[in-house]
Amino acid sequence: MLAMAELTNEFSWSRSRDSTFQECRRQYYYRYYGSWGGWSAEADPAVRRLYILKQLSSRQQWAGRVVHDAIELALHGLRDGRAIPVEPFIRDVIEGMRGDWRSSKAGRYRELPKTAALFEHEYNVDIKKEAWQAISNNVAACLRNFFRLPLLATIRRTAPEHWSIEHWSKMFDFEGTQVWIAPDFGFWTEDGRLALVDWKTGGGAPGGASFQLGCYALYAADLLKVPPKQVDLLEVNLREPVVTAITWDDDRLEEIREQLRLSIRAMKAYLADPEANVAMESNFELTEDLRLCRWCNFRAVCRPELA
Ligand code: SF4
Structure with a gap:
């Protein structure tokens, strides 16, 4: 080490x-x-x-x-x-x-x-x-x-060996940059879809964190090799509680990729030596x-x- x-x-x-x-x-x-x-x-x-x-x-x-x-x-x-x-x-x-x-x-x-x-x-x-x-x-x-x-009851009906708590990697390579993107929780639904969950404890409109959810769609696609059409993104506002389900598609995934590229480029442009x-x-x-x-x-x- x-x-x-x-x-x-x-x-x-x-x-x-x-x-x-x-x-x-x-x-x-x-x-x-x-x-x-x-x-x-x-x-x-x-x-x-x-x-x-x-x-x-x-x-x-x-x-x-x-x-x-x-x-x-x-x-x-x-x-x-x-x-x-x-x-x-x-x-x-x-x-x-x-x-x-x-x-x-x-x-x-x-x-x-x-x-x-x-x-x-x-x-x-x-x-x-x-x-x-x-x-x-x-x-x-x-x-x-x-x-x-009710979502917890749904989760509990599925096989726990397919739950992600901490054993799915939180980091993956995006066009040469390590990105840390991981949902709070993930599981395979009874009808074979991948559900990725974001627990929220504060206010804010549902879907307000759509860049974040889009990043999870990217995580599913690039790390787990699951295409957007097979993924449910669930934003759970625990205060209400309200569960908002969002689906993603390939075009919007491309937008997330572009947003990520721009963000990485902007950060690197500030460096005295981007390589090092x-x-x-x-x-x-x-x-x-x-x-x-x-x-x-x-x-x-x-x-x-x-x-
Ligand atoms: S200018 Fe300084 S104090 Fe203000 S937000 Fe930035 S780091 Fe913080």
Whole structure:
């Protein structure tokens, strides 16, 4: 195995990388270049600082991740034939959140950046107790809805050895670039179709994430060799809960390919050395939209005057 120090920062594409790039070039630089190597406590303090800031999540992002992780855990249990008592399961999840909250509040993440790190704690955002309570209520509601979904009953009628939880690759080669695209869950329906599922915990119109779903169609086509006409893309809004099914076709798949190509090309055009994936900070401009800075993880380093 390679030692950490021998890792090289190789260019790869992901949906979140694309959104960061669209939002603010400097933020993109910090996230994918400036913080590189900061996992080591011995890293240059400026790099280490960026790395720690990079780990911060807003309370909503945190809640979303908690729900995703809990669903993954539940599906593992169901796959192994275990019964999951819903309320005790949810109680454990909420208990875990309390532990994470306390750890973040105490700033443990500054020593151990992979532990819970909330933006609100790092930046002393005053959040009322009720607002934190609303976050955990939302997590509990999403999980309760998950267990009641007719879709879950449908999934459970299919063969678990064909479920994808983590054993389908999340990365594949797209025209020479590694792309990270993977649905949250996938299974083969009883009538032989491939269903790819995206769990959503926030608001937003159904189908709003169509680029993301299109990327899943690409994932199905290029990695699993399943053509769009045989794929159902399911966006599950766990808050309502509402399941929106979307189908894709070859023409729209080509549009996704083109969008991906453009995105990769735009990112590479910013590099000092695209071959070696080397970036220079000064090439990455700061956004002019200060509203984005307010909620940016890197504000303390980039625009400390906004504190
Ligand atoms: S503080 Fe503003 S300009 Fe700086 S990285 Fe964040 S969003 Fe970009």
